Structure formats: structure tokens, C-alpha cells
Amino acid sequence: MDTMRTRILAGLFMLMTIIASSLSADVPKPYTPVKALVGEFRCLGRMTKLGPMLLPTQITAADKPLLISPIHLAADAGAFDGIKGKANLISNDGNSAVWEWKGGSSAFTIAVRMTAQCDGFQWYDITLTPKQPVKLSSLRLEVPRSEPTARYIHAAAFQWGGQLTSGLREYGGKWNQKFVPYVWLGDEDRGLAWTAESAQGWRLDADTHALHIETNGGTALFVTTFLDHEETISSPIKISFGLQATPVKPVSFAWRAKARIFHDIHYQDGEPDAQGKILLDTLKDAGVKTVVFHDMWPAYYGQLIPEKPEELRKLIAECHKRGMRMLVYIGYGLARNAPEMQVKGRHDEWSVLPLIPWVPGYKPEFRTFDATCARSGFQDWLVAGIDKLFTDYDLDGLYFDGTTEAWKCENEAHGCGWRDKDGNLHPDNPVLAVRTMMRRIADTVRKHKPDAMLDAHMSASLTMPTLSFMDSYWDGEQYETYTAADKVEIPLDAFRAEFMGYAHGLDAEFLCYINRPFTTDEAIAIAGLHGVEVRPDGIAQVDPVSRLWAVYDRFGMPSAKWLPYWKGSGVECGDSSVKASAWSKDGRALLFVSHLKREPLTTVLHLDRKQLGLGKGTLNATDALTGAVLPTNGDSLSLSFTSMEYRLIEVRE
Numbered sequence: 001m002d003t004m005r006t007r008i009l010a011g012l013f014m015l016m017t018i019i020a021s022s023l024s025a026d027v028p029k030p031y032t033p034v035k036a037l038v039g040e041f042r043c044l045g046r047m048t049k050l051g052p053m054l055l056p057t058q059i060t061a062a063d064k065p066l067l068i069s070p071i072h073l074a075a076d077a078g079a080f081d082g083i084k085g086k087a088n089l090i091s092n093d094g095n096s097a098v099w100e101w102k103g104g105s106s107a108f109t110i111a112v113r114m115t116a117q118c119d120g121f122q123w124y125d126i127t128l129t130p131k132q133p134v135k136l137s138s139l140r141l142e143v144p145r146s147e148p149t150a151r152y153i154h155a156a157a158f159q160w161g162g163q164l165t166s167g168l169r170e171y172g173g174k175w176n177q178k179f180v181p182y183v184w185l186g187d188e189d190r191g192l193a194w195t196a197e198s199a200q201g202w203r204l205d206a207d208t209h210a211l212h213i214e215t216n217g218g219t220a221l222f223v224t225t226f227l228d229h230e231e232t233i234s235s236p237i238k239i240s241f242g243l244q245a246t247p248v249k250p251v252s253f254a255w256r257a258k259a260r261i262f263h264d265i266h267y268q269d270g271e272p273d274a275q276g277k278i279l280l281d282t283l284k285d286a287g288v289k290t291v292v293f294h295d296m297w298p299a300y301y302g303q304l305i306p307e308k309p310e311e312l313r314k315l316i317a318e319c320h321k322r323g324m325r326m327l328v329y330i331g332y333g334l335a336r337n338a339p340e341m342q343v344k345g346r347h348d349e350w351s352v353l354p355l356i357p358w359v360p361g362y363k364p365e366f367r368t369f370d371a372t373c374a375r376s377g378f379q380d381w382l383v384a385g386i387d388k389l390f391t392d393y394d395l396d397g398l399y400f401d402g403t404t405e406a407w408k409c410e411n412e413a414h415g416c417g418w419r420d421k422d423g424n425l426h427p428d429n430p431v432l433a434v435r436t437m438m439r440r441i442a443d444t445v446r447k448h449k450p451d452a453m454l455d456a457h458m459s460a461s462l463t464m465p466t467l468s469f470m471d472s473y474w475d476g477e478q479y480e481t482y483t484a485a486d487k488v489e490i491p492l493d494a495f496r497a498e499f500m501g502y503a504h505g506l507d508a509e510f511l512c513y514i515n516r517p518f519t520t521d522e523a524i525a526i527a528g529l530h531g532v533e534v535r536p537d538g539i540a541q542v543d544p545v546s547r548l549w550a551v552y553d554r555f556g557m558p559s560a561k562w563l564p565y566w567k568g569s570g571v572e573c574g575d576s577s578v579k580a581s582a583w584s585k586d587g588r589a590l591l592f593v594s595h596l597k598r599e600p601l602t603t604v605l606h607l608d609r610k611q612l613g614l615g616k617g618t619l620n621a622t623d624a625l626t627g628a629v630l631p632t633n634g635d636s637l638s639l640s641f642t643s644m645e646y647r648l649i650e651v652r653e
């Protein structure tokens with residue numbers, strides 16, 4: 001009997017193991033299988049309680065509740081009175097769980113289908129069917145956020161204009177906007193994103209108020225308005241949108257210390273140059289750990305085969321010999337003249353409409369292309385091509401340029417665009433298709449190389465539904481149209497909203513071409529203060545960044561306690577144009593002090609020893625970059641700046 005029982009138990013255990021592993025087999029790291037109950041959705045780092053219509057009654061992210069009261073649909077008094085219904089959990093394979101809710105209110109029969117995925121993305125399809133024709137003057141989704149967790153806004157339109165990145169308080173606490181496909185509200189550590197692919201079915205007289213935020217006391221109320229004037233509703237209303245709490249995954253300085261990306265290298269960079277120097281050696285000595293081959297690795301823009309196959313193999317091998325990883329560029333289209341684009345009808349079926357052309361000055365006959373849509377055949381072509389690329393070459397990851405953008409598209413040839421009651425065509429932003437494409441690419445790459453690095457350049461569209469399966473993002477190109485003469489300043493609240501990834505769940509790097517608009521040191525001054533690195537773009541930016549890496553390594557920064565200025569770093573600055581963040585470790589502190597005005601200044605820093613983990617004896621301060629000793633006066637330190645500059649200062653007893 002015992003043997004039989006043991007066998008049965010062993011069999012059961014094996015079966016459970018199989019079920020468990022099959023559940024988690026497809027869930028990409030670091031995500032964990034979805035945990036679903038009828039009234040609850042859990043995923044990595046986040047928990048959502050589901051109420052009527054499966055809408056969240058509370059969402060917890062990074063250990064704090066995001067809502068002041070439940071998310072709900074609101075309409076004229078009475079329309080949602082007496083709402084009741086029944087939720088069912090239909091399926092959960094670990095990757096994705098599906099719920100349905102069927103019920104009604106005094107005015108509507110209501111059907112809801114909600115899908116929630118391992119990265120925390122939830123998609124709602126809600127159908128309101130009037131029981132009899134009902135007169136309504138307002139219908140809206142209300143998301144009542146706890147204001148302290150909604151102090152920053154990032155609204156993105158998958159283009160350089162039409163978005164907002166700001167502190168919400170700094171913006172005045174109020175916001176009205178035409179439809180944009182993505183709105184995130186958060187603090188420095190967490191947030192909640194809302195997304196929709198279009199305003200299809202929204203019945204608005206004043207579309208400038210489609211999206212609305214109002215802060216009042218401790219509440220930041222985010223509202224999407226579907227109806228703003230009196231209408232008699234006699235046919236079903238369909239409402240679709242997504243929600244995603246963030247951070248989608250933890251962000252660590254340790255990951256970044258292993259990444260250290262250089263942009264960009266070319267076929268010849270594993271060979272000695274005219275002076276006998278090999279660029280890869282220079283980069284290795286500087287501390288670079290990852291290199292990116294930009295868009296010129298294939299003959300035509302967007303091709304997925306190298307122009308020089310054997311040279312690519314050799315270059316990869318030369319990188320690996322030096323312990324460096326190599327990524328290649330993936331874009332958002334395929335050159336008009338590429339042989340693969342000559343298939344009849346392909347260009348017109350793949351392209352977004354209206355066309356978004358790119359006509360570069362250099363080699364336009366090989367590189368001119370039109371942006372493609374993830375809803376078209378381009379998606380399958382791209383995924384299959386990447387699969388083949390990783391079968392044929394020992395690459396270590398991919399760099400995406402615009403691939404994560406859900407470009408505005410009304411190309412009916414592949415199912416984009418929608419027509420209003422007068423037959424006018426309107427565009428979609430195909431967020432779901434781009435999300436699917438990026439997930440498929442991530443799965444494909446990691447099938448070949450489980451620890452592959454996926455890095456996205458997406459300036460101005462930090463949209464987690466399309467980015468959550470990436471590791472890192474590179475953001476800042478939206479400022480390149482300015483020059484040094486414009487003396488651009490990025491408000492610190494805007495930088496905290498979009499350019500540091502902690503609250504979103506991706507490692508962030510700042511992009512700055514030299515003097516467009518910042519010098520490298522100015523870019524480091526603003527980015528480094530936020531614990532964000534400036535990615536060297538070309539050899540001229542390597543030295544200034546490499547010097548920081550050496551200091552961080554010497555100090556042991558990845559395992560130190562991070563004390564950013566917005567949480568009280570323990571460094572009080574005597575002038576408001578100076579901010580300081582710090583790392584603390586083993587009785588030492590590393591201060592990142594930035595002066596953010598382009599004018600001279602002498603100021604005094606006052607150090608809070610307890611906060612910085614410093615002892616009670618005499619303080620010794622050194623410039624961590626030059627080794628120069630800096631005089632201290634008790635707990636104070638005097639610093640002089642000539643312009644917008646930073647200092648890295650190590651302080652110990």
C-alpha cells in the first residue's frame with residue numbers, strides 16, 4: 001500500500017510539476033506566471049483587486065495603493081444604478097488569464113471581457129447594450145488616483161509632438177487633451193498607464209476634452225470621456241482600453257553596470273586602423289561591455305541579412321574575445337529599393353498611411369524607407385527574419401529604433417483605420433499589434449540566447465505595453481533639433497517623469513548628440529544626478545562616461561544605498577540651482593552634485609552624516625574624478641562651478 005501510495009504521490013507530484021512548468025515555461029524572465037482568482041489578478045510586483053465589470057477596486061504597485069477609490073464607468077444619474085453581475089475566470093495559462101463579467105444596471109445589459117498578462121497588461125472590452133433607448137448626456141471612465149502616486153504625467157502619441165511629460169503639480173494639476181493613445185501617471189517609483197488604440201465610438205462635441213485630469217485634495221482624477229452631449233442611445237456601445245501598473249519589473253544599478261552600451265561600431269572596428277589601433281580594444285579599456293552596430297550592417301535599411309556575412313561573424317567573434325556583447329540595429333521599415341520590398345503590393349500593404357517617409361542624406365538609394373505597421377505582414381516577416389538571423393549569427397541582442405512605436409495608421413489594406421458615421425476615415429495607433437510583435441521578437445531572440453539584451457530607442461514614447469519585454473530604453477533625441485545656442489533646460493520634474501526608468505520598470509539611458517543641445521558634460525550633469533547614464537554615441541563621448549564608470553566600480557555603486565535628491569539625499573545645497581544625489585556604502589558616500597544653470601556659482605553643501613551613513617570624525621572629501629582633496633568645514637563643503645557642471649565627490653570619515 002505504502003509503495004502504491006508513494007507511487008501515486010510521486011506521480012501526482014510529477015504531474016503537478018509538469019503543470020507548473022508548462023504554466024511557467026512560456027513566461028519570459030523576470031516575469032512570473034499570472035496568478036488569477038475570480039476577484040484578483042497578481043503578477044510580478046503588482047496586485048489588482050477586481051470589482052464590478054472587472055474594473056480595479058484597488059491596484060498595488062511597489063508596495064503602495066494607486067487608487068483612492070475604485071475605477072468605474074460613470075454616466076448620467078441612474079444609468080449605472082443597481083449594477084450587479086457575475087465574474088468568471090475563464091482561463092489562465094500563466095502567460096495570460098481571461099475573465100468575463102455578465103450583468104447589468106438599470107439602463108444597460110453589460111458584458112465585459114478582460115485579459116491580463118504576465119507583464120501586468122490588462123485589456124478591457126466592454127459592451128453596454130441599452131435595455132431600451134436611453135437618453136444620456138455623459139459617459140466616461142473615471143480613474144481616481146491617489147495624488148501622491150500620480151505626481152507625474154507622461155502622455156505619448158508615438159510622435160515627437162502631441163505629448164506631455166511633466167510634473168502634474170508643476171503643470172497646474174489640470175490637463176485637457178484630445179485623444180492620445182497613452183497616458184501614464186505616477187511617482188518616482190510606481191504608476192498606472194491607460195492606453196487605447198483609437199477614439200473609435202467616442203461621441204464628442206468637444207474633443208479637446210477627450211482626456212482630462214483634475215487634482216483635488218489627495219485625488220488626481222483621470223477621466224476618459226466617451227460621450228459629452230445629449231444623445232439617445234439605442235444600439236450597443238463598445239469601449240476598449242488597457243491598463244498597466246508599473247514598474248513592470250525591478251530596475252537595478254547592477255544590471256546597468258553589466259550593460260555599458262557603446263553606440264556605434266562598424267565592420268572594420270575589429271581591425272587595426274591606420275595608426276594600428278583597434279577600436280574594440282579602446283572600448284574594452286574604457287569599460288564598454290556592449291556595442292551596437294547601427295543601421296548600416298545590412299546593405300539596405302531594414303534588411304535582416306548582413307551586407308558582409310563573414311565580416312559580421314568575425315566582428316562578433318572579436319567582440320566576444322574581448323568579453324563584449326554585440327547588438328545589431330532593427331528599425332521600423334524596409335528600404336523602398338530593398339530586394340525584399342519588390343514583392344508586388346508589399347510596400348503598400350506594409351506601410352502606415354499616411355506615409356511616414358525617412359529620406360536620409362547619406363546613401364538615400366539604399367536607406368530611404370516608409371514606416372511599416374505591425375498590423376501588416378511586416379510583423380511576421382520581421383519575426384521570421386530575426387529567428388533566422390539568430391540561427392545564423394552568434395549575436396547577443398538587438399537594438400530597436402522606433403520598432404516599439406505604434407505609429408498612427410489608417411491603412412485599410414491591413415485592417416487599420418476606422419470610419420465614423422459619415423464615412424470619414426480615422427487612424428488607429430495599433431498598440432496591441434506592436435505589443436504582440438515585440439513579445440514575439442523577445443521570445444524568438446531569447447529562444448536562441450536566454451540572456452540576450454533588448455534595448456529600445458523610443459524618444460518621447462515611454463509606452464510600457466510595447467516596451468515591457470525590453471531591458472532598457474534610450475531617450476532624449478527629441479531635443480536634438482535644439483543647439484547649444486538655445487541653452488535648453490529640461491525641467492527636473494520632466495526628467496523624473498520620462499527619463500529615469502525606476503517607476504516604469506526599464507533601465508534608462510539618456511541620449512545626447514554633442515551640442516544638440518547639451519555638451520556631454522551638461523548631459524551627464526542632468527542625467528547622472530538621477531542615477532541615469534549618458535550612453536556614449538561615438539568615440540568622443542566615451543572618455544567622459546568611462547571616467548564615471550571607473551568611479552562607480554571603485555566605490556561599489558551597484559550594491560550601495562541610493563539616496564536621490566528627491567527623497568532627501570542627505571546633501572543640502574545652498575543654492576536652488578544645485579542638486580545632489582548620493583550613494584552610501586560602508587561608511588562612505590559618493591555624492592553626485594550638479595549645478596544646472598549656465599553661469600558661475602560658488603556654494604556650500606551641508607552633509608547629513610546620519611543619512612549619508614558617515615561617522616562622527618573629521619570628514620575627508622575628494623573629487624572622485626581627479627583625486628583632488630576638497631577642504632571640509634565640519635559638515636560643510638564649499639564648491640565652485642563655472643557653468644552647468646557636475647562633481648563626483650567621495651566623502652569618508
Ligand SMILES: [Zn+2]
Binds near residue numbers: 411414
Ligand atoms: Zn496599420
